[in-house]
Amino acid sequence: QKEVEQDPGPLSVPEGAIVSLNCTYSNSAFQYFMWYRQYSRKGPELLMYTYSSGNKEDGRFTAQVDKSSKYISLFIRDSQPSDSATYLCAMRKTGFQKLVFGTGTRLLVSP
Amino acid sequence: NAGVTQTPKFQVLKTGQSMTLQCAQDMNHNSMYWYRQDPGMGLRLIYYSASEGTTDKGEVPNGYNVSRLNKREFSLRLESAAPSQTSVYFCASSGIAKNIQYFGAGTRLSVL
Numbered sequence: 188q189k190e191v192e193q194d195p196g197p198l199s200v201p202e203g204a205i206v207s208l209n210c211t212y213s214n215s216a217f218q219y220f221m222w223y224r225q226y227s228r229k230g231p232e233l234l235m236y237t238y239s240s241g242n243k244e245d246g247r248f249t250a251q252v253d254k255s256s257k258y259i260s261l262f263i264r265d266s267q268p269s270d271s272a273t274y275l276c277a278m279r280k281t282g283f284q285k286l287v288f289g290t291g292t293r294l295l296v297s298p
Numbered sequence: 299n300a301g302v303t304q305t306p307k308f309q310v311l312k313t314g315q316s317m318t319l320q321c322a323q324d325m326n327h328n329s330m331y332w333y334r335q336d337p338g339m340g341l342r343l344i345y346y347s348a349s350e351g352t353t354d355k356g357e358v359p360n361g362y363n364v365s366r367l368n369k370r371e372f373s374l375r376l377e378s379a380a381p382s383q384t385s386v387y388f389c390a391s392s393g394i395a396k397n398i399q400y401f402g403a404g405t406r407l408s409v410l
Contacts, residue, residue, distance in 0.1 A: 195338065221398070230302075230388055230401035231341070275341065284329055284348060284397055285356070290340035 190214050193276055193289030202298050206263040210276035210289045213257065217278040217287075220252050222261045225273045225291065234274075235261065266296045300324050302402035304389050310408045311379045319374040319405050321389030329392045330372035331399065332356075332364060334385040341388065347372055379409045 193210045200206055208222075219238055223231035235250040237243045243250045249262040259278075263270055276289040305320045323330065331346040333356075343356030347366040361383060363375045372391075376383055386406050390399040 193340075219397075223401075228404075228406075230403045232401070233398055236396065236398060279397070284392065285343060285346065286399060288341040290338060 188213065189290075190287050191276065191278065191289045194292055195290055197293040197295050199295045199297065200266055202266060202268060202296055204266050204296070206266050206270070206294060206296075208261040208263075208274050208276075208292050208294070210259050210278075211257055212259070212278060212287075214280070214287075215254070215257065216280045218281045219279050220250070220259050221277040221286070222248075222250055223275040223277060223288075225275060227272075231275055263294075266294075268296050268298050270294060271296050302389055302391055302400055304387075304402035304405050306405060307403065308406045310410065311376075312410055313380060315379050316375065316377050317379065317407075318376075319387055319389075319407075320371070321373065321402060322371045323389075323391040323400075324370065325391060325393065325400065326369070327391035327393045327400075328369070329397070330366065331390040331392075332362075332372070332374045333388045333390065334358065334383075335388060335404075336385050344374065344387075379407075381409045383407065384409045 191212045222235040224234045225231040240254045247264045251260040273291040273293045275291040277286040302323045332344040333341045345364040347353045350369045389402045392399045
């Protein structure tokens with residue numbers, strides 16, 4: 188069983204929809220949680236960074252961490268075709284540099 | 299802002315050939331990483347370097363070697379390429395404060 192599980196998709200939504208992307212994990216020691224966005228044939232770029240449980244909002248993006256359920260989410264409001272990309276969750280333990288990545292969810296937003 | 303620069307962008311090798319993938323960062327980061335990305339497997343860590351002069355194995359180190367040439371540069375070498383090493387390779391670097399990893403654009407490698 189992988190430490191981090193993520194549905195590969197693709198997830199297809201119409202423009203303007205609210206998108207929910209999720210990851211589950213098994214290691215309760217993870218404290219730092221990240222979402223990366225990766226456009227086709229590009230490197231991943233950091234989208235959201237959160238520590239421990241709670242919500243963090245940045246424009247149309249909201250990251251949510253529920254440590255009791257070992258579940259993290261990324262919500263995208265008013266989705267745009269430019270949001271079409273693969274979204275990777277990543278997490279690490281305190282004091283550790285190595286990240287553990289999910290396999291990524293491919294999102295397609297149609298005009 | 300260059301960030302993390304990887305060369306080459308594309309490479310085709312024959313089985314048994316060797317090559318070195320180059321990575322340089324201009325963010326004065328201490329730590330650098332090499333990943334491979336394969337369909338359905340996500341990003342897997344090959345090697346990392348926590349600081350200049352140190353390197354450690356990651357999840358999939360077999361068939362690879364690395365060199366942390368200086369603080370800026372971290373190279374990945376394939377001594378005898380195999381078809382199983384066909385992949386997209388990413389280099390990343392991170393600083394101390396939040397340990398956020400910044401990625402290069404990747405090298406697409408095909409081994410025939």
